[in-house]
Amino acid sequence: MARKVKSENLDEWDSSYRSRASSPTTPKRTTRSSSKRPSEVAKLSERSPSSNKKHKKAVKPVRIQDEEDESDDHGDTTVDLTEGAEDDDETLVEKQLVSVQKEQQQKANMLKNEELTKKQEDNRRRERERQVRMKEHREKMRLQEQQRQEQERHEQESHEQESQEQARQEQERQKQALQEKERQKQERQEQDRKKALLRQQESIAMMHSVKQRMDHERLEKERTEAREERNRQLAEEKRAQEEDAAAKRLRQEEEEESDDDEEDEDDEDEDDEDEDESGEEDAKTGVKKTESEDSEGDEDEDEDEDSEEGEPKPNGDETNSEEDSDSEENSEDDENEYKEKGNEKVGEKEKVNRNPFLGANVPNLAKPIVDGSGCTCLRCLKNLAISPVFSCDFTDNPMKCKRCTNRGRSCIPVPSFALNAARKLFVLQRQHDAANPKIREAIRVRVKADAEAIADRIRLEESNRRQTRDDTYRAILLGQVGIKHTQEEILKLLRASLSRRPADSTGSVTSGQVGQEVENNPEVMNQLAYKLGLSEELAFYDVYSLTDPDLLAIIPRPVFALLVIIPLSDAWHKDREEEDDPKQIYQGVGPDEPVVWFKQTINHACGSIGLLHSVLNSQAADYIKPGSDFDKILLDAIPLHWAERANMLSESEPFEVAHEAVAHLGDTSPPTAEVADKLGQHFVSFVKAKDGHLWELEGSRKGPLDRGALAEDDDALSPRALELGLGRLIDMERNSGGDLRFSCIALAPRQE
Known part of the structure; x- marks a missing residue:
């Protein structure tokens, strides 16, 4: 397969050649060289930073080695750009890519499984640790609960022991207190017995001393009368002698005057001298009498003092007393003598003598003439x-x-x-x-x-x-x-x-009425108070004197109240009207009022209402038996106004029965209702209330009367209480010229 040689010269490069990859619509082809590039390897999706899962690591793709790499001198790789080769490469790359992705996926799964396994192991380890901690915690809590229960049990036992110990100590203390109270009671009884015996002995001794003093005073009086009689006889004898001497002197003067008519002038001069001498003697006698009259009062006082002391007086005092007696009893003779001689003769002839008051010459004063x-x-x-x-x-x-x-x-x-x-x-x-x-x-x-x-x-x-x-x-x-x-x-x-005797033996009593008055007698009031519920630790006593210490010592102290029956005199009636007229009737109610006052609407019940005032408003209220008639009357009366209280008391059957049971008692026969109304006597209670003030309580007034504060150690019979209460009425009656007749009894601790 012929390859097109890549030209290095950019200018000579054929711009007409284009690959499918350069086409916008043609997908980019991945070659072996491009597959080696890490930047073009398919990447796994990255996890977010907040994910709990472990981040996956990028898998580095494995390079696929071709059978042979062709490169030029400059290192550029050349491939066959035929169409069949391109398809094979793409398929191969896809397979490799799929294989790589599977491997990466497996590795990722393995890592994930490892992480998951590790995480599960961690979770199981943490769970085991948590179970161990929970077990330890439960064991610890169980031990603590046992300790707490044990501690509570010990505390409860100790508390029970303490309670038992306290109860035992309280019983022991009460027993000791009871024994101490019994001992004190016995000692008090013994002391009261000794005091009663001592008072009886003192009374007998005082009676003997009073009798001796009265006998001594009687003897002294007899002696004084005998001495005065003797002085009077001596004065009469002396006066008779003076009268005889005066008559003899007058006769001699008359005889001398008749003889002087026949004598010569020398004899007349001698007669004048005799007359002068006689005038001087008369003046001297007048001066002596004046001195005796001046010392009259002092000598009488000395004579009284000497008669009280029973001592003999000196001779000088006896002489003065005789002269004083002569000057008082011979006033008529002195007057006759002064009449005969005349005031002119007395004024002309004075004798020099010292005046004990003025230190000057004392004249011969004439005796005053009294018509008698x-x-x-x-x-x-x-x-x-x-x-x-x-x-x-x-x-x-x-x-x-x-x-x-x-x-x-x-x-x-x-x-x-x-x-x-x-x-x-x-x-x-x-x-x-x-x-x-x-x-x-x-x-x-x-x-x-x-x-x-x-x-x-x-x-x-x-x-x-x-x-x-x-x-x-x-x-x-x-x-x-x-x-x-x-x-x-x-x-x-x-x-x-x-x-x-039964209470109804005196006759039927309607509600709000009683048959007769009760007597202001200690025995009567004690019976009435005990029937209504007062403890027998208190009792009433007769008050025989308000000033005598010996008679006041008979009454035990402290005195809680005085119950007095007083006749309505004119002075007291006027004072009551002046005090009550500007006032309105008392409206006090409730537990905060200082005293509980009852308006009297029951006829002839003054004494019983006075007893209520004396007991319910003083410290004697602490001695009322719980549940008694006194207690019920007090509790019922506190929340009521005066009218409701009066109605409550008039409808109280126990109060009426108790009154009638004691009305026939006493040392005197009770007066009839008509006589009692005419007498106009009032029962007045003087009470030292719990606020420390003296209160005057009477059912016929407009309310209770505060008479003033008392000291803490003052009782109802103290001098201060008498001055503010009963003594004020006595002084009022005395100032009006009358004499207050009253009967008084005192409420005090019982004397054995």
């Missing part, structure tokens, strides 16, 4: 003791002076034992302005000294009389206390027998 009638005012007498420049003119009413009338107050008459001296003093004081200026200062000093002496004497006598009266009352009350203690057993038996 009328009264004197003690207020004016005390004013004279402060300022002698004072005037007290009595009006037509002998019990009322002008000064007290102008000041709108009542006179206080001077006691009878000092009335005569006071009359002399007032008469002497009226002569002050009209007296000689030389003796005016002496009169002023004397008036002041005499007024002080009389006032001190009155004060001392009043103090002694008051002390004697208080001692007598105290002895009587202590005797009554002793008698009451001896009668308690009999009264208890009697009241127990009476209380066993």
